Amino acid sequence: MAEILVLVEHVDGNVKKVTLELLTKARQLGEPSAVFAGSGFENAKAKLAEYGAAKVYVADDPELEQYVAAPKAELLAQLVAEKSPALVLVPATIDGKEVGARLAVKTGSGLITDAVDLVTGDGGFVAEQSIFGGSTVVHSKVTKGTPIVAMRPNSTAPEASGGEAAEEKVSITISDGAKKAAIKDRVIEQKGGRPELTEASIVVSGGRGVGSADNMKLVEDLADALGAAVGASRAVTDAGWYPHQNQVGQTGKTVSPQLYVAVGISGAIQHRAGMQTSKTIVAVNKDAEAPIFELADFGVVGDLFQVVPQLTEQVKSRKG
DSSP states (O other): OEEEEEEEEEEETOOOOHHHHHHHHHHHHSSSEEESSSOHHHHHHHHHHTTTSSEEEEEEOOOGGBBBSSSHHHHHHHHHHHEEESSSESSSSSHHHHHHHHHHHHOOEEEEEEEEEEEEEETTTEEEEEEETTTTEEEEEESSSOOOEEEOTSSSSSOOOOOOOEEEEEOOOOOSSGGSOOOOOOOOOOOOOOGGGGGOSSEEEEEEGOOTTTTHHHHHHHHHHOOOOEEEEEEHHHHTTTTTGEEEEEEEOOOSSSEEEEESSSOOHHHHTTTTTTTTTEEEEEEETTTTTHHHHHESOOOOHHHHHHHHHHHHHHHO
């Protein structure tokens, strides 16, 4: 089977969910080979094998973690030259897309970003993308070099397959150019019990309709009842009602959960661009003409201050 390189995104060896999704997708298309850069491989080894990595290229040089993106692109470029893979998969995260772009330049290859699906066909790999703010679905194919595809988190349900992964140590000399952007300090983000926004299978987002920062608690309560992450529209974050790192949309984060609940969000195209690939969309808005209803699978026309508390209580009662 054709070898497919999968860039592992991790923190000290704790593998992120998007990597497990990429390994699952790679198994559907060929033989996955994970590429692990940095420290903590012993923490990641079992998880990578569990989700189908037939081989892991391990570059455990701590120096790879001291610089931004460029060293990982050089590592992947070296492996592409040596192993001639059929495909390279990277996560469509901030870091993943930069690595993919740098790799494309280094290898003279085509790059597809924000793919929501990837299949074989037409003599190669065909990616599905949602473009122009979600108004158009296109199918794209790389026609030059080794295809590099950045896949959007939550596009593929991760499935364990079991097995063992062979290890191959890789050494790399990082160029001076790759060292120009260095990481000088790291701060551990204080997290609560909610899942990370871009990896959550359920997201509840609040919009301008919530009216104030205090009223975002309605959104938080529903999210906690569902075990969901909390998102927000740009209007909410610009108003200072909620942190900017929770913004969903064209200028915020892109999410693609199994369930997206939009509370008091009108559905401007900029917001839709960040969530319209969600599997099921539920909207609560008092304006029956709100654009969000054009996208929603289920809609509730009503006062969110009455609907959301009742919904939260119903969720809690059914879970109990």
